[in-house]
Amino acid sequence: MTAAAAPADSRRVALADLLGPAARRNAWSLGLLGFLILLLVFTKLIEPRYGVTGIQGLAISVLPLALAAVAQAIVVISGGIDLSIGSIMALINVVSAVLMQGQSEEFGVAVVLGVLVLGLVIGAVNGGLVVVTRIPDIVVTLAMSFVWAGCALLVLPTPGGGSAKWLMDLVSGSLGNDWIPKAAVVLITVVALIWIPVRRSWLGLSFYATGSNRLAAFRSGVSIGRTKLLAYALMGLFAALAGLSLTASTGIGEPVPGPYTLLSVAAIVLGGVSLAGGRGGVFGPIVAVMILQIIRTDMTFLNVDTNLATVVQGLILIGVVMIGSLVQIRRARA
Amino acid sequence: MKHSGIVRALATLTTVVVVVAACSSAATTQPASAAPSTAPSSASTAPSSASTAPSSASTAPSSAASAPAKMYTIGYSNGGGVGNGFREEQMCTARAQALVSGQVSQITVTSRNTDAAGQLQDIRDLIAKGVNAIVFNPNDPTALNPALAEAHAAGIVTVAVDSYVTDPNTYNLYNNQVQYAYLGAKWLFQQMGGTGTVYYMRGLAGNSADSDRDKGFKQALAQFPNIKVTPPAGVATGWDPATTTKLINNFIASGQYDSIQGIWTSGMDSMVVSAIQTAGKKQVPLVGADLGAFVTQLLNPTGYPGLKGVAVTNTAGVGGAGVSLALKLLNGQTVQGDPSASQPNTILLTPVAVDNLTAAGKAQLKSWQSVPGLNPTWPLGIQIANWTTYTPDQAIACKGPGQ
Numbered sequence: 001m002t003a004a005a006a007p008a009d010s011r012r013v014a015l016a017d018l019l020g021p022a023a024r025r026n027a028w029s030l031g032l033l034g035f036l037i038l039l040l041v042f043t044k045l046i047e048p049r050y051g052v053t054g055i056q057g058l059a060i061s062v063l064p065l066a067l068a069a070v071a072q073a074i075v076v077i078s079g080g081i082d083l084s085i086g087s088i089m090a091l092i093n094v095v096s097a098v099l100m101q102g103q104s105e106e107f108g109v110a111v112v113l114g115v116l117v118l119g120l121v122i123g124a125v126n127g128g129l130v131v132v133t134r135i136p137d138i139v140v141t142l143a144m145s146f147v148w149a150g151c152a153l154l155v156l157p158t159p160g161g162g163s164a165k166w167l168m169d170l171v172s173g174s175l176g177n178d179w180i181p182k183a184a185v186v187l188i189t190v191v192a193l194i195w196i197p198v199r200r201s202w203l204g205l206s207f208y209a210t211g212s213n214r215l216a217a218f219r220s221g222v223s224i225g226r227t228k229l230l231a232y233a234l235m236g237l238f239a240a241l242a243g244l245s246l247t248a249s250t251g252i253g254e255p256v257p258g259p260y261t262l263l264s265v266a267a268i269v270l271g272g273v274s275l276a277g278g279r280g281g282v283f284g285p286i287v288a289v290m291i292l293q294i295i296r297t298d299m300t301f302l303n304v305d306t307n308l309a310t311v312v313q314g315l316i317l318i319g320v321v322m323i324g325s326l327v328q329i330r331r332a333r334a
Numbered sequence: 335m336k337h338s339g340i341v342r343a344l345a346t347l348t349t350v351v352v353v354v355a356a357c358s359s360a361a362t363t364q365p366a367s368a369a370p371s372t373a374p375s376s377a378s379t380a381p382s383s384a385s386t387a388p389s390s391a392s393t394a395p396s397s398a399a400s401a402p403a404k405m406y407t408i409g410y411s412n413g414g415g416v417g418n419g420f421r422e423e424q425m426c427t428a429r430a431q432a433l434v435s436g437q438v439s440q441i442t443v444t445s446r447n448t449d450a451a452g453q454l455q456d457i458r459d460l461i462a463k464g465v466n467a468i469v470f471n472p473n474d475p476t477a478l479n480p481a482l483a484e485a486h487a488a489g490i491v492t493v494a495v496d497s498y499v500t501d502p503n504t505y506n507l508y509n510n511q512v513q514y515a516y517l518g519a520k521w522l523f524q525q526m527g528g529t530g531t532v533y534y535m536r537g538l539a540g541n542s543a544d545s546d547r548d549k550g551f552k553q554a555l556a557q558f559p560n561i562k563v564t565p566p567a568g569v570a571t572g573w574d575p576a577t578t579t580k581l582i583n584n585f586i587a588s589g590q591y592d593s594i595q596g597i598w599t600s601g602m603d604s605m606v607v608s609a610i611q612t613a614g615k616k617q618v619p620l621v622g623a624d625l626g627a628f629v630t631q632l633l634n635p636t637g638y639p640g641l642k643g644v645a646v647t648n649t650a651g652v653g654g655a656g657v658s659l660a661l662k663l664l665n666g667q668t669v670q671g672d673p674s675a676s677q678p679n680t681i682l683l684t685p686v687a688v689d690n691l692t693a694a695g696k697a698q699l700k701s702w703q704s705v706p707g708l709n710p711t712w713p714l715g716i717q718i719a720n721w722t723t724y725t726p727d728q729a730i731a732c733k734g735p736g737q
Contacts, residue, residue: 047462047463049462050462053461057461057462064451159450159473172480246449250449250474250477251476251480252450252477254450254474256449257449258451259447259452300459300460301463303440303442306444
């Protein structure tokens with residue numbers, strides 16, 4: 001399947017030339033989109049029955065990780081990294097499930113708004129600690145991952161709780177046409193409503209500036225501390241949305257964090273975000289999450305041994321990133 | 335640009351490819367969107383056509399193989415305990431039963447340590463694959479219900495094994511944990527002559543199997559009014575060998591062991607026997623599970639003099655039994671649920687208690703033990719009467735149809 005990336009790359013170069021600077025800037029994301037389309041065609045070939053149910057399943061399955069990847073991308077773009085995203089998701093998941101259990105639908109709205117604010121605060125705490133203590137991000141957030149995971153277990157020791165009906169309905173099923181899953185609409189709406197205004201404002205610019213060169217950003221008048229704090233707060237908001245999506249898809253709260261932290265890092269790397277900061281966006285990581293998910297689906301369709309499937313998934317991840325880097329190096333020389 | 339001509343040609347070519355791919359996927363998606371709606375109807379008609387000859391299929395799997403019976407595909411989802419012998423054995427028995435049934439063309443197993451959201455995704459993948467039945471070990475009683483409803487809508491039979499789900503269309507099949515505790519406790523209280531004190535070593539607090547076992551223990555206790563329990567609510571071992579060893583060592587060191595006449599364990603058995611042996615104390619009658627290390631101790635009177643014990647089966651053959659149940663349902667057979675279970679559509683497997691006091695019991699324990707190549711962490715009771723037809727070797731080989 002790594003070989004399949006080659007045509008996708010040539011197409012990417014070509015599209016970049018056709019569509020001009022905007023495409024050139026998003027060349028990596030467009031290449032990934034091409035790879036995703038190839039994978040979908042491949043999936044259709046190996047399993048002719050793959051259709052509406054498959055697409056709906058894909059949309060609802062990727063929602064938590066896609067939101068987690070957006071959260072991670074924002075922090076990494078501004079020069080940090082957060083290893084507590086999975087724990088924050090678990091905490092938000094259990095808090096919302098405990099508060100919503102047996103309550104009215106209207107109360108659920110208040111709970112959703114409340115936990116989104118809680119997410120902002122949790123993110124700000126992570127960011128504040130990074131800024132104030134000057135301890136490396138990776139250390140602070142790793143430590144905080146234990147704190148938030150412990151809090152989740154204090155709130156709810158064993159899986160339980162409940163969810164408002166409207167929240168569960170929000171992500172399951174489709175909107176009008178069968179081919180438009182509600183989960184995808186939610187994802188696009190949420191990301192567009194929050195990220196695009198931020199990206200276009202001074203705040204988005206300072207995220208990229210701080211991430212690519214702290215000193216230059218500082219000398220240009222960007223407040224590094226405030227920028228990092230806001231980046232982490234925004235991360236907390238998206239992690240809270242990811243946690244809420246867990247509540248919405250399962251209807252319960254689970255205190256033990258899922259594998260989201262490391263998968264979110266994998267997704268942003270595959271999605272073209274530079275771990276050094278300052279480069280990338282949120283569109284690429286979302287496509288990357290879909291690619292990771294569909295590879296797993298293909299493994300199930302091909303009846304590959306599940307342990308081997310994990311190995312193959314990792315190899316594809318590193319293969320795609322390597323091919324992408326090679327193409328970029330060659331373009332830089334040309 | 336030097337290569338602009340080539341680039342332009344490539345661009346045109348790739349654009350064409352994209353358009354063709356998009357159109358063909360759009361074109362093929364039209365019939366595909368119709369396919370799922372026709373698939374359930376064909377699947378729902380299949381059981382009725384197969385139900386004309388259910389007896390031949392169920393009574394003799396070999397005859398089913400010779401006659402071209404309807405072949406099914408089965409999906410198996412495991413959402414946790416990767417590397418745990420109990421879970422591994424479940425998956426291997428599922429594969430083995432699929433193989434010997436002669437009615438399964440392919441079994442797809444997805445297994446990973448994940449949360450309920452991850453298992454939802456695995457089940458949805460199996461639905462998209464279009465399997466006829468999904469057998470799964472649920473991570474949660476309610477969280478999987480959305481995907482199970484989707485499976486039902488697609489005409490897929492769903493069977494939960496080892497634990498239950500509340501979805502009304504899913505069948506549950508698991509070991510009767512109330513009975514598990516009752517059988518062992520009753521044997522123990524009888525051995526003690528109906529009088530004395532029992533050290534009550536439970537499993538994991540809050541776990542549904544642990545709560546059920548507590549019920550069974552209390553049922554037996556109600557029949558023996560002169561038996562006392564210490565501590566009254568039991569101690570939680572967490573089914574963790576290290577915790578268990580610490581608990582029993584403290585119990586012996588504090589002198590409390592000298593005033594009890596029996597021990598009930600929730601399967602954390604061999605480490606208790608070893609600790610008593612190491613402390614140089616006399617063994618009291620003890621209840622354990624059908625685990626390799628404990629059964630070896632029970633059959634070793636020179637190594638563990640005076641050890642009287644009973645092994646209660648908690649079979650991991652539920653995976654294989656789940657496949658059998660799914661096939662029965664696919665063939666349109668009616669399956670009688672157990673009214674004592676907390677959920678409708680539930681089949682409870684009855685455990686067996688075997689002690690080392692009679693020759694027959696010893697022979698039974700030996701027969702469990704005598705399976706060569708069995709992983710020491712696997713429970714010994716591999717087969718389940720009336721539900722599984724594979725041999726122990728086939729379970730150990732862990733190969734499904736076509737593998």
